[in-house]
Structures are given as C-alpha cells and as structure tokens.
Amino acid sequence: MTDSAAGDSGDTRDDSSPVVYDLDSDCSLADVEVGEHYRATVNGVVDYGVFVDISEKLSGLVHESNMDGESFELGDELVVVLEEVKGNGDISFGLAEDDEYRTVSVEHEPEITTVSRLQIGREVTVEGEVVQIKQTGGPTIFHVGDESGIVAAAAFEEAGVRAYPEIDVGDLVRVAGTAEEHDGALQLEADAVTVLEDETAATARERLDRELAERAEPAQVEPLVEWDAFEKLRPDLEEVATLLRRTVLEGRPIRIRHHADGDGMCAAIPVQLALENFIRSVHADSGAALHHLKRLPSKAPFYEMEDVTRDLNFALEGRARHGQKLPFLLMLDNGSTEEDVPAYKNLAHYDMPIAVVDHHHPDPDAVDDLLDAHVNPYLHDEDYRITTGMMCVELARMIDPDVTDDLRHVPAVAGLSDRSKAEVMDEFVELAGTVGYDRRELEDVGEALDYAAHWLRYSEGKTLVNDVLNVGCEDEERHEELVDFLAARAEEDVDRQLEAVEPHVEHETLESDAHLYRVDLERFAHRFTYPAPGKTTGELHDLKVREHGEPVITIGYGPDFAVLRSDGVRLDIPQMVTELNEEIVGGGVSGGGHLVVGSIKFVKGRREDVIDALVEKMGDAAIDEELSTTVSIGE
Amino acid sequence: MTDSAAGDSGDTRDDSSPVVYDLDSDCSLADVEVGEHYRATVNGVVDYGVFVDISEKLSGLVHESNMDGESFELGDELVVVLEEVKGNGDISFGLAEDDEYRTVSVEHEPEITTVSRLQIGREVTVEGEVVQIKQTGGPTIFHVGDESGIVAAAAFEEAGVRAYPEIDVGDLVRVAGTAEEHDGALQLEADAVTVLEDETAATARERLDRELAERAEPAQVEPLVEWDAFEKLRPDLEEVATLLRRTVLEGRPIRIRHHADGDGMCAAIPVQLALENFIRSVHADSGAALHHLKRLPSKAPFYEMEDVTRDLNFALEGRARHGQKLPFLLMLDNGSTEEDVPAYKNLAHYDMPIAVVDHHHPDPDAVDDLLDAHVNPYLHDEDYRITTGMMCVELARMIDPDVTDDLRHVPAVAGLSDRSKAEVMDEFVELAGTVGYDRRELEDVGEALDYAAHWLRYSEGKTLVNDVLNVGCEDEERHEELVDFLAARAEEDVDRQLEAVEPHVEHETLESDAHLYRVDLERFAHRFTYPAPGKTTGELHDLKVREHGEPVITIGYGPDFAVLRSDGVRLDIPQMVTELNEEIVGGGVSGGGHLVVGSIKFVKGRREDVIDALVEKMGDAAIDEELSTTVSIGE
C-alpha cells in the first residue's frame, strides 16, 4: 500500500490518533500489511470465533482467544488488526484496542502489467498515456502507451457513442480489461478506463517521462567509416534520432518528404526501414507501421505549397477519422532553404514538429525558427559533398542498429549519385567493396534508382526501389538483374536524348576562356520522357567536359526555365538571380542552387533577355579549378 | 387483431354464420380477443377438463364445468370461445355452441419496433422499405428504412449467396430478428424477411409515405437577415431542402458538385455539414455519412463530360458493389447553363435526380426539363449579386437548423468573395460583425479559401477548408492564424504575379473612351501557379480600375483562351461569342459569362484574329456606369 493510494475521506493528517484503513471493496492482499488496522464486518459466527470481511476479497478469522470474551452478531462492524497471512492465503485478525481512529480510505492498487508483457486471455491493468482516441461506429479505441509499448484498448458505451468523453489524448490512464485478439492484433477489451489524478498522475508522469526519455536515446553505434565531418554532425544526428524515436514512442505518425533523386532515396529508404523496425517493436499491432509512417518523394527541389497543402489535409483527415496525432514531418535532402519557409509557416498553425536533414546550401536564419531540428553540413563548415544519404545511413543506424548489414553500400551509392568529391568517398567505395560492389556497379545502382524514380513519378514504389537499392531486398540476384536492366535502359535513353540534342548545341568561348554550351531543350530534346531537362543538361555538360576539359558552363533552357552547370567557373547562382530580377523588369526571375549547379525560372516572354544577361554575367565569372561537379576525363 | 390481419381462406364475407378464427401457429395474445371463437386442438385430458391449443403459443383449459358432459380425446379438434385471460397469462375457454362457422385465418401480427428504438440484444420486428441490398461474400445485407430511420439487416442463406432473391429495393418488408452490434454499428441479424403484400402493403406504404413526407419537411427558420430577394427564393429553396431530406430518408446517397471558388465553397460546405448531421440522425450506422455524401469541387465552370463520366461510373460501381441507389446530384454555384446540358443528358438514362442552386446566368429552357429542381435568382428577376453561398446558408439551415451558429459569417464571405454588390451585403457584413468578423477579415477568409482551393487542386480537403471557413472548426485561434497566413501568402503571390505581368500590359483608349488593357499571360505570367490566369486578369483589372477609374476593360489571354473583365462597359459576352464564331471561320470560338466578366476559347492559330475582332467589338460596346465588378477606388 503506497501513500499515493490513500484517499482523504475523513483524513486529518495532523490528528495523532491511530490510523484505521477502510478498504475499497476490490482491495486484495497487495493492499494490506500485517499489523495495520482495518474496518471489518462480521460475516460468520462460529464456535471458535467470528469471520470478518475487510474487503470483498479479504476475509479471515478473529479467533475466540483474541476476543476477550466479546461476542458479535452477523453484520456487526468492528476494527481489526491484521495478524497473519498464511501460506495458503488464510488470514487471521485480532481485535483492535483503541477507541478512536483516524480513518484512511484505501483504493485497490492493481498490479500493473506493461504493454510488452500482455498475453491473450489475461485480465490485466495497464497504465500509460493516451496517444490516440479513435471513435468507431462501435467502441471507442484508446491507444495507450507505456514505457514498453503502445496498445489499443476498446471501450464500449453505445454504438458510435464516445466512451469516457472526459478522457483526452495526453491523459495518463489506467485501463483494466482483458487482452484479446482483434482483427489479428492484440487489443484490450476495457472494463474500466480511469484517469490518474494528483499525486498518482505526477508519479506516473515522472516515471513515464524518465523511461521514455531513456528509451528514446539513440543507439551508440560507431560510424561505418571513420570520418571527420561525421564527428561534427554526430550530435545533430543524434538529436534527430532521439526526436524520431521519441515520436514513435509517443504514438505520433511520421511523414518523410524527400528529394526524388538518387541521394534523396539513399537517405529516405534506410531511415524508413529503421523506423519501421522501431515502430513494430513499440506497437502491439504488428501492422502499425502502415498507419504510422509514410514516405513521399517531392516533385520540386523544395517544399511546395501544393505538397504542404496535401500533407496538411492528409494529417487533418487522419486526426478527424482516426484520432491520430498530427504527424512529425521529416524532410530529407530537401528543406534547408528559404524557399521552404512558406510551407513551414503553413504548418506552424498546427502541432506538427519538423526536422530537416539536408546538404543543400541552407538559410538557417530563415528556417531555424520553424524547425525542431536542422542537420546540414554547411552549419559545420562542411558542404554539399557530404550528401544526405551519407548522413542518413548513420541516422538510420542510430534509430535501429540492426539495419547496418543492409546499408554498407548505400553511402557510396548516395555519393556517386550526387557526384560527391568528398574525401570520405574513397572509403565509402571501399566499404561497399567489402559487400561485393565495385565503383561501376555502385554508379549503376544510382542510375537505376534515378530511372525507377522517374517512371514511378511521385509514388512511393516501395518494394521496387528497395529491390533496386538492395535495402530490405530478399533476392540478391533479382537486385543485380534489375539494376543491370534499369541502368542499361537509362543509358540508352540518355544516349538517345543526347543524339537528338547535340547537333543543336551552340558553343562560344567566353572572355574568361571558359567554354559555354547552350541548347533549347524545348525545341530539340524529347519531352516528357527520361532524361528530363535537368538530367539532360547534366549529361550534356559531362560529355562536354570529357571532350574539352574545364572550364565549362552548360545551359539547357526551355520556354520559361534554364538549368545551369559549371565546372571550373564560380557562378554564384543565387547572386545572379537577385541581379537578374532587378535588371529585367517583368522578367519574374527566380531560382537557386549552388556555386556550380542551379536552375532559374522566368516568364516565357523574357527568355531571350534573361539568357543574354545570364551569359554576360557568366563571362565575368571567375575561373576556379577547385569547383567541379564532374568525374574527370578518362574515368 | 386488425382487419388487415384477416386472410381470406374460406372467408365469404356476405355469409351470416358466426366467425371462427383459425390462428397461425405463431399467434400470441396480441392476436386474440375475449369472446371470440377459435379453432382448437386437445393437447391434454385431465380430471377437471381438457387443455387445448389455439396456436403454438396459446394454450388453456376448458373446465369440466363448461363441457356439458362432452368428452374429448387427445388430438380432437373443436371450436372454443376465449373466456378469460388472467393476470398470470392463464387462459380459459368455453365450448362453442354453433355448428356452422365462417372460418377466418389469422396471421400473427407482430409488434413493430421503429428503427430509432432498437436496442442491442432485443428480438424485434421492423417494418419498412428496402433501400439498399448489398451482397457480401457472406450474408446479404438489406438496408431497411421506416419513418424513424434506416438500419442494416443481415440475412444469411449460404456464403455469398443472395438471401431472399425475390426481394428488391423498394419492397416493403418486415424483418424479424435480433438487434446486434456489428463492426461497431447496430445491425439486425434477420431470422426472417417477409415482403408485405396486398392490403398490408398498401396500408404500410400509405403510412410510410405520409410520415416520410412529414419528416422531409424543411425546418421553418427565419432567414439570418431580412432580405427581399430571399422571400422570392424561399419556396424554391424549401423545395430543394425537402428533396434532399427525402433523399436521405430514402437511403439514397448524395453527390455535391460545386464551383471550386470562394462562393462555391461557401455554398457547399454549409450544405455538407447540415446533410451530414441529418444523415447521422437517420442511419443506425453512425458512419453512414461517409458512404452517403460526397462533395467534389469541379474543375470547369460547368459540368464537364469528364466529370459526369467519372460521377456516373462511380455511381454505377456503388450500385454494383454495395447495392446502393444511384446518387442524387446537387449542383452548387454551377449547373444553370446550356453548357451543362450534355452532362445532364448523359445522366438522364439513369435514375439520378438532379437539383441546381446557382446564380450564373441560367438557361432554363435548356436545363429545366432535365432537372428536379432549379434555384437561381435570375428566375425571379434578381441576378448574380445574390450569390450561391447566400442562398445555401439558408438551405443548410432548412435541412438542419442546428448549423445556424456556425454560419453567421458565411454569407458575407460568399458575397465579398464574389465581389457582390447586393443590397443585402451590408447586412451580411454586419451580421458577421456580431460574431467577431470585420470586413477585412471576411475578405481574408475568402482569399484564404481561394488559395487553399487552388493548392488542393480538385480534392475535397474537408478538414482544411472547414478550418479556413470556420464551419465545424474546433479551434478558433487556429482558424484565425490559418486565414492570416493563407491570405498573406495569397496576396504575396498576387503581387509577385502582377510584378511580372504589369510591365507587359498594353494600353489603348477605345473610341468609347474606355481604357483597354491587355496582356499575354502565356508569355508574361508565371504559369502553373497561384494566381491562375482568371484570377490574374481579375487582379490586374482591379488594379487598373483603382489607378484610373472606370470605364475599364481588361483582357488576359493565353494561346487559346482569353479572360475578360469590364467595369462600366456592357460587354454581353455570350453575344460576342456568337458573332465571333460566325465571323471567324475555323476559329472554334466558344465561351460564356455575364455582361461584365467571362472567358472565351479559340484555336491557337486564330488567336490574333479573334482578339482583334473582340477588341473592335469592345470599342462599340456601350458605357454603363451601373456595371461594375470591382470594389471602388480607395476602399
């Protein structure tokens, strides 16, 4: 019997008279202690004494020898002292001696079973926080989470009527009921759901917070390769891992938005796998991952209003229909820039935490106030060469270290896919070698991923891309054949595109001696097929660098956009956009990118002006041999 | 025992001999009356008389003292007179005296329970009309509606085999069974489903029709503000309210198609809310609103063949898969014009009633034959200034007056959103003031609604738009922040668009002294973003009116379309389209609109000809200061 179980009816703490406990009818042995006083009622009179009840479950004998000759009749109320509890459960009492008592009510303190120990058929009491309340046409389903997991508890009031309307998400409750199988998952059929209050609640909250915080701690894993930049990023990644694990433990869904390219998928797929494993370990319903995690490739290189509107609407419907918390938004290989701000601001009105892991040039002043966590190598004097896939492989391992064996080749694919010249690249390629990939094969995986993503448009395509990346793929041979086929197809389609485009490429030598190539993709490229304008420009650029060496700038333009690539010339595209926007009135110029790669948009009717001005600026741009995006000639 | 329960076997009504009733085996006390004669069979012979059965449930004693010394053996058949029914249910009979009788068969007349009074666990008989028959892989589900509601009754013949194949939708039936919970909703497990016939059916039909007609009556609500035009429209709106309530009572689904702009949403959302409430009050299954009501924004300003084809296909699949009736189609802020006729004609082959509430210039000769109801201010010498949202707020209240408190600000939002200059506008704005909205805030709600609708494309986005409009929104603060944010974003995007467009606007002064502004939106506006060409033209036009005053005409054109706006010039766009179509052979000119706002389409290759001819016609158009669409300068 704990203090917290003591009610306050008739309780005056400063009273010095001895305490007599008035037990709740369902109190059991766990609630009593030898030597204490209890209010009792006579339920049997025998030769050798009287039998008394101190609760419905606790009866025992006051032996004649303890009765001092007093006699009682059925129904008499008296105060007894608990003398002994025998091995067989028999209880014996003595009579109390005092006349005056301070009465303390005792509620039955049930034995608490943790969610992870539930067994079908057992009557149990679970204590935890309500994380979701779904009203069905029949019972109300309370999802309750304790330190060990989350379970659904069905409470029935009347068909379609909310049971326990006083209970809200976030409340700490005890659910007494029977663990049963329902639609295949373990579920509690609740007999009673009680909100914890006062001290009991405070104690439970403290314990739960402590244990969840402990369980949310990321796994302590050594990075796959030793890697200076990682040590700078490690605390940030650990913070995100903690947030994500905590999010799962609190029963909140997670929505992953990621860049739909090779690096973006190398980032998102490992994190998805690790989170699915962790969700499965937390929820009693083994199908919970389906409802609690969604990965979505983004069309744009930033978080568009259209995407956020759809996400928000989806989140609100999840709350309205299933009583789910609004999701945690995880942005991968996307989300660090000012262009993401309007979308974030839209979410700011709702309880939707956001974390970003990205390697695009960030604008922390603009975004950090809106984010719960922000990991970006630029924030630690590193740059885009540390790709998001490299970071997220470690993030995934912090969430669930068991995914490690599936991921050894992934950082290399991510890096090659993004043409990263990070120093750590060689080590990643070597690491991939230990699981059987050579550089060419890794590049093929990247190409195949890109090709599959293109044709999947913006659907998840989970099994297919997992097969291509060989993460959670069951059949190694299928993975290899699939990559061979898709990479070969991608190459054929690139060749076909370059064949159409190349005869129309215009060349000039800038004052800085850099070569400038430009081509009208609207007129001379196959449209609505693979490769799209961005990739087409990139492939053309790589070809020109291989043919002529650096410095080279390539512009692929359409009616209202231009894609830019440079090797050996410092473009500073954001700066150019700002200038163009001022110089060309009514040009509607916008866009962004790095120093050497980017894209800009403008209104169709000012294309010539914009591109002419752009080329002029490029003529003035500084040659910088350090700046290259392309694998060198002959490689 | 009612007359209708009397069968006609052996019944010759003109016979003067006394009546003896031959009871059906399941007849109970409710079917008999003291003093009447019944056919009986001896089932026990005792010292003091004989026990007889008059049905399986009704047995009693003929006491020796009543037997005149006659003796009977087990199984003997005789005619008895019901003498007494005691408080404990004991029944005593006498022997009948006559020799010749007219036999009347009596079927057991069960006690009928209305759907609204069903209680789980009770055996009951429900009487009503079959409104839906769904064949599952297991039982056949008959949805049965009486005057109080609709309940599903499951009848099992064999897995996947149609039970009672003789029963069709529309039949009147009695379902005897037990009320149980199934997947959370109350459902009857049917022991027997019997089709009512002849007189019983006729009586039931008459009663049901009368009571449903009564229940379908709209609520008698006073309009939110006193409003002359409303009084003209009131009977039409009441007719639509009655149709919709009756549709729900008959278990037919409803599909709302509406214009995807501010006024259209102010019309559709309140009606959706009211119908959902009413559906919930009618169906025993609290989730019924999901399957019985769907709101869909329409892409085009009319009912396109693509939309109707999808709607029809959806309706047919609902019938094929769920045995649902085809839906009632409710067109809001859309549907009054000749352009809608082909779509309506497509539906005419199917049992799909259609009602329209619209304020666009109607073509009643073309559409009225195809509609079940048509509400439009033009049909009562009013015009587009009475917006659909204004009308539909009253319609929603007629369907369910409890929605009133949620809607006081909605007519003002609708009107401002459509730039209505209705006289009643001031009163609506004032009304909105009583619930805390000033004019600027109301405009912001309209802008926010428009912006959200744009990014939702043509998905319903229910929770989000409800939050924006603050109808059924639970969190006032969230509503306000959301509106502030979206309205601000909308304004920024409009500014950005005008900044791109304005330098390219061409100005000329027409002979009529009207200013004409035109701009090529394909070349000079940002495409595929907010604001789209229609809204871009409108905003440009408003700007020009603010800058230069009326009369002003603005044309925003693309490769094969032009959007027209005028203040102070009477354009009569439909007339212009007719003329252009004749004058420009192969121009493929079509389109429509009001006197001051409209849009036309043409083939790309004749754009110059079409626009030149259009401008010439505009030069001849009459100046009319009454005609303005824009808030005046300085406001």
Added chain:
Amino acid sequence: MTDSAAGDSGDTRDDSSPVVYDLDSDCSLADVEVGEHYRATVNGVVDYGVFVDISEKLSGLVHESNMDGESFELGDELVVVLEEVKGNGDISFGLAEDDEYRTVSVEHEPEITTVSRLQIGREVTVEGEVVQIKQTGGPTIFHVGDESGIVAAAAFEEAGVRAYPEIDVGDLVRVAGTAEEHDGALQLEADAVTVLEDETAATARERLDRELAERAEPAQVEPLVEWDAFEKLRPDLEEVATLLRRTVLEGRPIRIRHHADGDGMCAAIPVQLALENFIRSVHADSGAALHHLKRLPSKAPFYEMEDVTRDLNFALEGRARHGQKLPFLLMLDNGSTEEDVPAYKNLAHYDMPIAVVDHHHPDPDAVDDLLDAHVNPYLHDEDYRITTGMMCVELARMIDPDVTDDLRHVPAVAGLSDRSKAEVMDEFVELAGTVGYDRRELEDVGEALDYAAHWLRYSEGKTLVNDVLNVGCEDEERHEELVDFLAARAEEDVDRQLEAVEPHVEHETLESDAHLYRVDLERFAHRFTYPAPGKTTGELHDLKVREHGEPVITIGYGPDFAVLRSDGVRLDIPQMVTELNEEIVGGGVSGGGHLVVGSIKFVKGRREDVIDALVEKMGDAAIDEELSTTVSIGE
C-alpha cells in the same frame, strides 16, 4: 491403408518375417484391415477376455476363447490380429502367433475433402498446394488449392507471427481444421498444417498436376461463325485459354493491359467477364475476382515504361502485403511490337508470365523470347483486318462458354470500330443482326465506346463500358439510350472539331497524283478534348476520301508529332521512320504503324524538316488501290 502411409521406422523390406503395424494414435478404421497384425495395449481385463487399444480411436476385445489360456494385466503390450469389425463398430481381435515381426509404422490417413465440398461447421482435411501466404496482424492465412478450388486456411501462432514458417508457396500440404464463415467467405480454421513429403507428396503432385491440367483445358466451342482465319488461330488461342485457366487454378492474379480504343475494349471486356466467372467457380471466397483480376486501359499504343513500372510496383506490393503471386500479364490489342521489348525486359527479372493477343504488325523476333504465348494474325499470313476483338470473343468463350449469349454482337462492333475489311465482317454483322443490331447501331456502339473511353481517361469504368458494349449489362433499354446519347455526342464533337480544323487544311497533289492534305492540329484544333489528334486526323481523312475519292494521304501534325493516314497509297511507315532518322540528324524521329496508318514523333525544333522530308517520300510512294482504311464513298 495405402503403401504411402507406411513409414520406415524399423522397416526392412527384404525381411521375410510377417509385418505388424504400429498405428499412430489418431488412426481410425480407415487405416486398418481385417487379418492384419497390430501392436496393442491392454486397457481392461474382464471375465471373458481383455480389451486392447491399437490406437486412441480403436479398441476391441480379445475373447477368452482366443487367448489360449494366456492371461494379461492392464498395460501389457501384445500383438493382435484384427478378426472382425461389426456393423456397430465393435472390433474383435485374436492373439498373434508369430514371435518375430517386422514393425511398420502407420500414420493416420485422414479422409480428404475437396475444396468444392466444404461445408460450414464440418471438421475436415483438405489436401492441396499452397498458392498464397498472407501474414495478417493476427493469423497467417494459407490459400490452398486442390483440383476443385482454392480456400483460405487461417493458422494462428501468435498475433502477427508467421505460423508454420517452414511452409512456402508451392508446397503441398494437408490442412486439418473446421470450415467456418469468416467475413462472409468460407474459410478453414486450421488445427494443423502438414507439409507432404516423399512419396505422399509425389503421388499428390502427380494427381494434382493431372487433374489441374485436365481442368485447365479450354472449352471445346464451335466459333460463332465459320471462319478460315480462325482455324489457323485456334490452336494459339486455345493455348492462351489454357494458360489463363491454369493461372486461375493456381491462384495467380491476372492483369489485363489493353489498347484504350473500341477494338481493344471489345477484346478486353469479354475476356474479363469470362475470367471473372471462372475465378468465382474456383475460389471459395466469392469476392476473389476483385483481388485476382484487374483490367487497365493503356495510354500509349505500346507498353510504356511508366505503365510497366506501375504494374510491377503494384505486383510487388501485392506480394509484400498479401503474399500474392506476381500476376500473369495479358496484353490485348497491344504488345506485339519491338516498342514493347523494354517493358517486357523489365518484367523478365520477376516471375510474371506474359501472353499477347494483338493484330498490330508484330515483331516476333524481338518479342517472342519474352512471351509465354503470342497470338497475332500476321504470324499466320493474315493481317490487321482480323481484329483483336474478333479473336478475344472466341478466347472468352474458350475460358467460359456461358458468356456466348452476351457476345454475339461484339465481333462486329470490334471490326467496324477498327474499320476492318475482313471477309468475315459481313458474317459478323449478320450474326449481330440475329440479336437485334443493324450496322448503324453497331457503329454507334463503337463510337460510344470510344467516346466513353476518352472521358474515362485511363480508369477502368467497368460498369459504364459494360453498359455501353452491352456485355453483362442488365438493362437493354439503358444500353440503347446510352449508346444513342454517347454516339450522338461523339458525332457532334467530331463535327465541331472538323469545323475548326477544315478551313486550315492545306492541299497539294503529289507527283503520283495522290491528294495530300495536311493541317497543324496544335494551332487549329481544339486541344485536350474529344476527338484527340489521332481521331481528328482519321475523321478528316475519311471526310476527304468521301469528298474526293482515293488515293488520299492525310497528315495531322502537332509541335512534335504527326499522325498519318492513307487510302490507296502504300506508305510503309516503319521504313520512312528509319530513313528520316538517318537523314535528319538531331531530329529524334521515332514512331511506327502499318502500311497505311501510323504516327511519328520528332523534336519540336525540326518539325518543318521532318514533315518536308516526309511529304517528299510520300510523293514517291506507290499507289495501291487495295490499301484502304476507309469506308467507301456513299456508304
């Protein structure tokens, strides 16, 4: 007791000592034979002998008279001879005489119930092949197929835990359990699932293969009309029918991809109907057709990478989520050409069989290695005039002859829709006449089908198109009205399109005296509406042929495509494409078609060069009066 039931414990076959059988505890009368020896245990000693058990279910008396004065005690083990089994089931034994035995273990050989004979409530044992294993959050569901059908068996280990992890799809098993209703379908609640091994498995496999092969045999139906070409195609179609029936019997889903035009739908809809019927006859779950068959119209005239990526992803998710086999792909009116090869190669990495029924000019060298079956009239010296719809009506009847009465008009619709001049056309039209269609009505059905398909975009629209084609349509009158309306609308829209286009058509007379008409559809046709460019060109061409007679060539072109039609001129479009591609560097020319109809694509910027070169080639093309695609003048 069969040989296969004999285990090998202690079994040495060359031993000459007599056999004693050691029965498994659940052996029953079916496992024993009078005269054989069995190991027994004494379970009762009585005056007149001893009672012995030879299995838990088999006990009997050894009468004193048979005991030779030997005495036994409870629990003694002995060898007995089965002497008699009486009508009431009583069994009597004698004592065995020999001392030395060869012991043969006997497993209980349960009585096998076939799937088609399952009855709810019965305990049964089913033997068959595992065709699908779905892990739910609760039980594991094994779908087991025998020669009579497929049934789901639920085995529960622990919520969400895979039961019998050693069992794979393809294993032969015995399921002992109770037939119950679950979610409306009959399902086995499995008590035990045992994998068959060794001889038992081999025998069962042989029997199952034999019986499934027999059941997969197509129905022997006489063709609807006598038809020479059909006799050439019959064996190929029978092969496809066999493959499809076998696919259904093996529980593999089927995915139909078809050309989205009239002939394609006349091919796909009958096959879909027949397969649905057959699936229903095979599966215990009457809703199985929903999960096992999907029909999808294809956007492109070939199997695009986008379509195959989606199909593959869908297939993989079906396997991941539902444990389904990957589907069988059936390509109809599509799929014979080299353009389909990349898609097929993508599927080649997965277990997805493919069959094609097509009448487009095939490239068997390219595709046949990738296909399981390929039916095409060109492979038998016939040509496109034998349409796919004609072939598939017979294919559907081979799958399920009961569909015949629904299909008599379909070959004629297919042929007229594709403007076929096959000799058999007259007979098909006559056949359609016997069920009430005249030629004009058949053409209207084709037009209506085409129009409905256009507005359905690429959704299935099952009920609607079934109503239009009158296959599985329940209401003849609705069919007729629907066709009238849609055909009339289609005609109006064609007229409207021609009215826009015709004034812009350019005419020239080629050196060969053929008329050439060309028109820029991008500039002069209504876009994004019905009819699309292909059909617009066809209708224009037909009009010109009617006006001027043959030879006529028509070209409708857009920014990067051209549609070609010819009557009376041999174009050989594939050859032209090859030449154009060589001659116009950077033109990106691709495309294909027949000798008289086709389409080509190119990059926008080389359009003029491509079309000029094309026209020049057309000038040299041979006049061939045999080659016409159009109904002749005056018809």
